[in-house]
Amino acid sequence: MTRRTSFSPFSASSHSYGNALILALASTFAATLATTSASAVNLPITEQQRSAAQKAAQQGVPLSELTANAPDTYTIKRGDTLWDISKLFLKSPWRWPELWGMNMQDIRNPHLIYPGQLLYLDKSGGRARLRMGQPVGDGGTVKLSPRVRVEVPGLGAISSIPFNLIEPFLNEAIIFQGDELAAAPRIVATQEGRVLLSKGENAYVRGDIGQARSFRIFREAKALKDPATGLVLGYEAAYVGAADFVRPGESRVSADGKPEIVPSTFTITSMRQEANVGDRLSPVPPSEFSNYAPHAPSGELKGQIVSIYGDGLSAGQNQIVALNRGTTDGMERGHVLALWSAGSRVKDTTDPLRPTLTLPDERHGLLFVFRVFDRMSYALILNVKDPVKAGDRFTQP
Numbered sequence: 001m002t003r004r005t006s007f008s009p010f011s012a013s014s015h016s017y018g019n020a021l022i023l024a025l026a027s028t029f030a031a032t033l034a035t036t037s038a039s040a041v042n043l044p045i046t047e048q049q050r051s052a053a054q055k056a057a058q059q060g061v062p063l064s065e066l067t068a069n070a071p072d073t074y075t076i077k078r079g080d081t082l083w084d085i086s087k088l089f090l091k092s093p094w095r096w097p098e099l100w101g102m103n104m105q106d107i108r109n110p111h112l113i114y115p116g117q118l119l120y121l122d123k124s125g126g127r128a129r130l131r132m133g134q135p136v137g138d139g140g141t142v143k144l145s146p147r148v149r150v151e152v153p154g155l156g157a158i159s160s161i162p163f164n165l166i167e168p169f170l171n172e173a174i175i176f177q178g179d180e181l182a183a184a185p186r187i188v189a190t191q192e193g194r195v196l197l198s199k200g201e202n203a204y205v206r207g208d209i210g211q212a213r214s215f216r217i218f219r220e221a222k223a224l225k226d227p228a229t230g231l232v233l234g235y236e237a238a239y240v241g242a243a244d245f246v247r248p249g250e251s252r253v254s255a256d257g258k259p260e261i262v263p264s265t266f267t268i269t270s271m272r273q274e275a276n277v278g279d280r281l282s283p284v285p286p287s288e289f290s291n292y293a294p295h296a297p298s299g300e301l302k303g304q305i306v307s308i309y310g311d312g313l314s315a316g317q318n319q320i321v322a323l324n325r326g327t328t329d330g331m332e333r334g335h336v337l338a339l340w341s342a343g344s345r346v347k348d349t350t351d352p353l354r355p356t357l358t359l360p361d362e363r364h365g366l367l368f369v370f371r372v373f374d375r376m377s378y379a380l381i382l383n384v385k386d387p388v389k390a391g392d393r394f395t396q397p
Contacts, residue, residue, distance in 0.1 A: 060127030061098045067091055070128075073120040076113060082160045083294055083368075083382070085113075089121065089130060094296045094336040094397055099130045113158050160293050160334065165318050166370045166380055171216060171284065172239035172272065173309055173320060175373045179235050181221045184280040185209055188263055196274035203243060203275060204263040212283035213245045215266070219279050224376065226324045227304045227391045233324055233375045236307070240279055241271035292334030294368060301330055301337070302395040305388060306376065314387035318380065321367070321388060326375040333372050337379065339365035340393040341386050367394055 070089045086093035122129045185207025190197050197203055218237035226233050249264040268275060309320035325331045343359035365384030369377050381388060 060122075060125070060129040061090075061095070063123060063126060063128055065091055065095065065099075066121075066128055070121060073118060076115050076117045076119065076158065078115040080115070080158050081162055082113065082158060085119070085158075086294070089128075092397065094294050096293070097295065099128060115158070157291070160291050161368055161370075161380065161382070166320075169309070169320055169378065170371070171242075173236075173371065173378050174216075174282075175224065175234040175236055175322065175376045175378075176221065177234055177374055179221055179223075181218055181235065181237055181280045181282065183207075184282055185215075185264075186281070187217075187266075187275060187277050187279045190275075190277060196276055197268050198274055199241075199268050199271050201268050202246070203266045203268060205266050205281060206249065206261070206263045207281070209245065209248070209264055209281075210283070214269075214284040215243050215245070215281040216284055217241045217243055217268075217275050217279050217281055219276075221280075224306050224322060227306060228324070233306065233326075234373060236309075236322065237280070239272050240275050241273070242269045242284070243267060243275075243281065244269050292332075292370075294336045295332075295334055297330065297332075297335050297337075297396045299330065300396060301325065301335070302393065303329070305390050305392045305394065307390050308388070309378070314389050315381060316387060317382070317384055319388075321379055321381065323367075323369070323377045323379055323394065324375070326373045326377050328374055331369060331372050331377050333369055335369040336382075336397050337367040337369065337394040338363050338397040339367060339381070339384060339388060340395065342392065361393065366397065 066089060067087070074085070074088065076085065082096065083093055086096040086099070090096065090099055117132060120131050122131050185205050187197075187203045188206045189204040191202040191204075194201065217240040219240050221235045221237040223232045224234050224236050225231065243266040246265040246267055250262045252260050252262065254260045266281070303323055303325040306322040306324050308315045309322065312319070315321055323331070323337075340361045341364050343361050346357050346359060347354050348357050364386050365388065366382040367379040368382050369379045371378040
């Protein structure tokens with residue numbers, strides 16, 4: 001159990017303190033939180049979010065942007081996510097920085113939002129702002145009080161989206177920029193000549209291992225092509241499992257004077273499917289997951305779905321898709337994108353010539369981008385009405 005000190009406003013009014021004081025308090029809180037919360041270090045907040053939050057600190061959001069049943073107060077529960085809470089209050093959940101802007105110093109990111117905290121909706125002046133804490137009396141003052149938060153391991157800050165949905169893909173789902181797996185270390189033999197390898201068994205590997213000691217095992221790298229241009233954007237390989245280095249191989253001379261090649265030894269530590277001779281090894285990279293808050297792209301961003309992860313023909317809610325846009329196109333982790341289904345082709349039966357019509361594309365879902373590569377990205381389908389297929393379009397929401 002650890003103790004963490006933070007500050008929360010227990011009452012608030014936008015007309016008691018000027019905006020200059022609000023922004024000054026934001027700086028003070030940011031400095032305080034940076035020293036009292038290790039999880040708050042280097043947490044991402046985009047310039048777009050900061051700008052929207054500062055604007056909201058002055059204006060809030062129109063009441064028309066609230067959901068019909070937006071509650072006046074809400075106590076954060078274990079298992080809540082920033083996306084859940086935002087869509088509870090907003091018709092467009094990706095606009096959360098505008099609603100939560102007044103308390104940007106407290107609610108910079110989901111890292112600082114904890115179960116048990118109380119949120120209340122301030123609708124004064126025809127605008128809406130979400131406050132942290134609770135109103136005290138009917139005065140027009142801001143009361144700031146220190147408090148100690150007792151945090152039990154496993155009951156920490158809420159996540160931006162359900163972490164369990166993307167956790168398996170943070171190491172397993174990877175897009176290689178080139179076909180580097182073709183030259184990667186490979187399994188050349190199995191323990192006792194087994195056809196397939198399971199967890200705990202040894203695999204014998206040839207190739208340049210380098211300094212890494214933990215590896216992922218992949219199979220059958222396939223080229224991913226841009227649906228619009230046909231260009232190869234990257235290579236995706238089926239994830240097999242993981243293996244740890246045991247001892248190095250060597251080249252030596254046998255007793256009869258002939259050269260011998262002794263492969264390196266690895267132990268299979270986890271399996272998604274059984275490993276086999278020919279499977280390739282790639283070092284496990286440093287973990288890159290950060291709890292990025294959902295946000296809309298700052299400008300126009302559109303593209304297409306390249307493939308459904310796992311070779312499915314279509315996908316639904318909570319499944320993973322690969323997109324044909326990456327960091328070079330302005331894609332960021334945390335981006336929320338709109339899904340569009342292509343308009344169907346129908347005959348105009350009211351026209352004697354019965355021409356073929358193409359109906360307009362229809363927006364039918366949302367994506368959350370959680371891994372970004374140079375030219376491609378992986379996204380989670382947050383919600384969708386119809387099956388998602390390769391070639392479907394996405395845009396900024």
